[in-house]
Amino acid sequence: MTIPILEPPVRDWYCPACKATDQTRQHGYHVRYHTCPKTRFLSIAMLPAGTAGKVIVHEREAYIGKELVQYDPEQHRPLVSAETVRDNGNDLIVYAPTATASVD
Amino acid sequence: MAFGASSKIFSAFIHDSVAKTGNASLSSATAKAALYNDSVTPNQLVTAANSAYNAGVWAANFVSDASGWPQVGRPLAWGSATKLTTFADATLKYDSDDTVSADAHSDITNAFGCLVYDDAATTVVDQGLCYISFGGSAQTVAAGTFTIQWSASGVMSIAM
Numbered sequence: 001m002t003i004p005i006l007e008p009p010v011r012d013w014y015c016p017a018c019k020a021t022d023q024t025r026q027h028g029y030h031v032r033y034h035t036c037p038k039t040r041f042l043s044i045a046m047l048p049a050g051t052a053g054k055v056i057v058h059e060r061e062a063y064i065g066k067e068l069v070q071y072d073p074e075q076h077r078p079l080v081s082a083e084t085v086r087d088n089g090n091d092l093i094v095y096a097p098t099a100t101a102s103v104d
Numbered sequence: 105m106a107f108g109a110s111s112k113i114f115s116a117f118i119h120d121s122v123a124k125t126g127n128a129s130l131s132s133a134t135a136k137a138a139l140y141n142d143s144v145t146p147n148q149l150v151t152a153a154n155s156a157y158n159a160g161v162w163a164a165n166f167v168s169d170a171s172g173w174p175q176v177g178r179p180l181a182w183g184s185a186t187k188l189t190t191f192a193d194a195t196l197k198y199d200s201d202d203t204v205s206a207d208a209h210s211d212i213t214n215a216f217g218c219l220v221y222d223d224a225a226t227t228v229v230d231q232g233l234c235y236i237s238f239g240g241s242a243q244t245v246a247a248g249t250f251t252i253q254w255s256a257s258g259v260m261s262i263a264m
Contacts, residue, residue, distance in 0.1 A: 029207055031249050045249060062109035062240035068257045069239070080239040089209075089247030096252050099111040099220075099234035099260040101118060103148065 012049035016084065022046060031091075040072035045084055045091050053086040068098035105145045107216035109240035112148035113260050114155040114232050126152055128231035130188050130198045134224035135233065137203050137252060138177030139167040139215040142242070146217070146235045155232030157221045162232065172210025173250055178203050180220070180259070197258035198233075205250040212250045214242040220259060234260045 008025045011032075015021075018038035024030065036044040039055050047053050060069060060078035069078045084091040120126030138157055143165040154160030157176070168175040180200040189197045205212070217237040225231040236252075236259070243250075 031204060031208070031251070043253065045251065058241070060239045060241075065110075067109065067111060067237075068255060068261065070253075070255050078239075080241055081243055084248075086248070090245055091208075091248040091251075092243055092245045093251045093253050094215075094238050094243050096218075096236050096238065096254055096259070097111040098255045098257040099113045099236055101113045101115070101148075101260075101262050103115075104110060 013046035014049050015044060015046050016053040017044060017055045020046075021049070039082065040074040042072055042079075042082055043093070044082055045093060047084065047086065051086055053084050056083045056085060058083060066100065066102055066104065068100060070095035070097065105143050107140065107142050107144050107146065107237055107240070109237050111234065111236045112146070113234040113262070114152070115149050116152035116155050117231060117233050120152055120228075120231070126225065126227045126231060128222040128225035128228065128233060130233070132222060132224050133182065133187075134222055135180040135200070135220055136177035136223045137180060137218040137220050138162075138175065139173060139212065139218050141165045141167050141214050142216040144217070148235075152228040152231050156228055157219060157230035157232065159230075162219050167212055167215040169205065169210040169212050172205035172207045173212055176223075177218070177221075178205065179223070185254075194264050196262040196264065198260045199258040200254050202254060203252040205245075208249050209247045210245055210250050211247065212243070212245045214244060215250075216240070216242060218252065
């Protein structure tokens with residue numbers, strides 16, 4: 001008996017900010033990230049080729065105090081999230097602070 | 105009532121770990137992150153029972169998507185991240201791979217933070233480990249992917 005080998009589908013991706021392209025060969029749901037030079041060198045979710053979109057970086061507006069927040073590697077501004085806005089919705093990467101044991 | 109902008113480890117978790125009165129653990133691979141809206145007012149000094157998922161202030165005001173990010177939360181995973189630093193490190197760090205919604209068409213509205221809890225804890229069921237504020241602002245996804253990118257400093261850390 002011959003067992004067919006199913007090739008994983010090829011998916012084309014692009015970055016809406018810097019236009020970098022990539023391919024994945026993987027079964028099932030997955031997201032392709034890349035470090036984007038046009039978006040302060042943050043790790044940004046790429047979009048499937050053919051999907052229009054843009055990337056918006058949201059900086060933190062709340063007081064930082066003792067919080068261990070994440071900063072962007074280029075401008076060292078405190079971050080909340082990076083949003084990829086599409087025609088039919090949006091994707092979000094939340095840059096989570098680190099929980100600490102100190103009492104404010 | 106507001107989630108606030110602070111991210112804290114529950115003191116009850118640290119106490120119970122040292123006193124060996126609980127079985128929530130950072131070494132287990134059963135932690136989950138459940139999302140909440142701004143109507144939750146977290147307190148790091150609550151009892152272990154009130155730090156748990158679906159108890160105390162964490163018993164309501166969930167933010168979820170049925171398939172993408174269920175109410176019980178998404179599991180933390182350790183494909184590449186080192187779960188726990190060793191005793192020789194100056195900072196005890198608990199880390200995880202980034203936590204991503206289970207599909208690319210999630211609807212998540214006004215998430216202000218998350219509760220990280222041990223889904224396998226039984227002494228106090230689903231005891232809370234820590235809570236994370238997303239910076240005091242609403243995080244919303246429509247028909248998309250919601251990702252929590254944990255800090256290089258870890259999900260939680262304790263400086264020695």
